[in-house]
Amino acid sequence: MISWNCQGVGSPLTFHQLKEIARLHFPSLFFLSETKNRVSRLDAVKKSLNMDSVIRVDLVGTSGGLALFWKGTSSVSLKKMCSWFIDVEIFDISLNKSWRLVNVYFNPYDNVRRDQWEFFSQYKSCLGDDWVLWGDMNDITCAEEKNGGAARSAWSFRGFRNFIDNCGLVDLGFSGYPFTWRNNRSGVEYVQERLDRVLVSPSWHRLYSQASVTHIESVGSDHNAIWLNLQTTPAHSRVPFRFDAHWVDDDEAEQVIRQAWSTLVQGSRSYSVYRKIQACRLSLTNWKRRKRLNSGCVIEELKSKIVSLRNTNQGPPPGAVQELKWLLKHEWDKEKFF
Template sequence: MKILSWNVRGLGRPRTVNRLKNKLRAINPRILFLMETKLSAKRMEKVRLNGGLYLGWNGNALVNLKSFSSFHIDAEIHDNENEEVWRLTGFYGNPDGRKRNESWELIKCSSQDQLRLWVVLGDFNEIFNSFEKKGGRRKSERKMSEFRTALDDYSLSDLGFVGRWYTWERGKFLTSNIRERLDRGVATFDWVNLFPNYQLEHLSHSFSDHCPILLNTISKPQNVPHNHIRHFRFEANWCLDNSFDNLIK
């Protein structure tokens, strides 16, 4: 199953909408989570829209909506491919750094659900470590630590990625260019065990300062032996170990 998450930064212009349609035709996701659409609910179909968030899907019985707010949409996924029910949360971290802890409290409230097969996708508006940012002022170590702690406390691990390193970029010139990995997927150990061949990819983009992220729960290509597949995984916490630099060298 393909799940696309994207901070599109507005869909008010017909040209932007047409570009999005072309992208969706090429990818053909089963579930679509959009952020910062800046559209009214009347202009969306099969949707829960609040604060610019949108969740769409293909298949009437696929999604059971549980809750939503300006910063999240929570749903049960009735997956007929493996006959399991698991949880998907589309997440948008508060862009106001002073209110970022409110976002982690939202994850805390969501974590109290008993369904342990859980994946969270979206724009968290925060990074794990300083190496996930290039250019601009240094990020607050305290805020990055709070982000890591929040995910650890609720048994959510970073899913890694393939493709370009950063998911957000601003500034066309080298002196003013800033890049960060703000968009990601995190999941519980049980969810990862359910989909051991998953792949999360950072896709190219043309009309937003965020790139779309595509989660494919079953990424194994047909007619290709499994042992020929090489997915790169990187655990951000490795960089916190004092021996990491020497080990790489």
């Protein structure tokens, strides 16, 4: 399952990032906060992510908005939703047991967030023993979860820590880069924090003792996505060969195909065609690797450069990340054409 404060699904870069996360991690459930878009755009996201169902919370003015997507039609049922959380019940067929997933976006303003904590401290009695609270918490529990900016006093962490303790929740921890949000400034003004996390009840933790959380570097938003994996081993799929439409206009690709097709094959006509197609596929694959024509490789290189620039104490030089993002969008457009 993936949770991401996408800060608006309308951006082409964010849309590409969503599709890449879905392709790489095969989530059965996707929670997005700060969608900042209406129903029509979310329907396009649902289709692009190959999800079957969606629950939406409309934005207020030009901000906010939540969306929960999932595969299948019967495993998830809505219990309650409002402007800042979606509470659903999930039925796990393998365990023949239901549990609650609360998808939350806590307010960035301290006084509003304290009221939300107070509400939830009462609401938790409706959730039973097995439940998960995850999303953008907009707060941290200690000084180590912040890098850069003015130091926070020790007492400022008490409110969030008390909320976690009062709800009897356990932080699942994470692997990956320690911070999930940055303010996109530079130098001494650059700030990073771990605002997104997964909190679970002890009973749920016993049910899914192998569950793990990974921070996914994401370039389409100021936030990284968080991946909650309930499996002991991640799923993998074999990527089949596909002919890239760009090759039609490449003279070198035509020569590769002609040379492969001219291979002499003994046997029936159908067998000969089958082996020639195999030869073309292999030759094109090797040629693509030599020429580094795979947009996916370029995308990974650009993303790595962006991550390297952002994951520093001083932040990236002004304009550097935006230029790389423009190149990244161009490569993602090529990948979409493919």
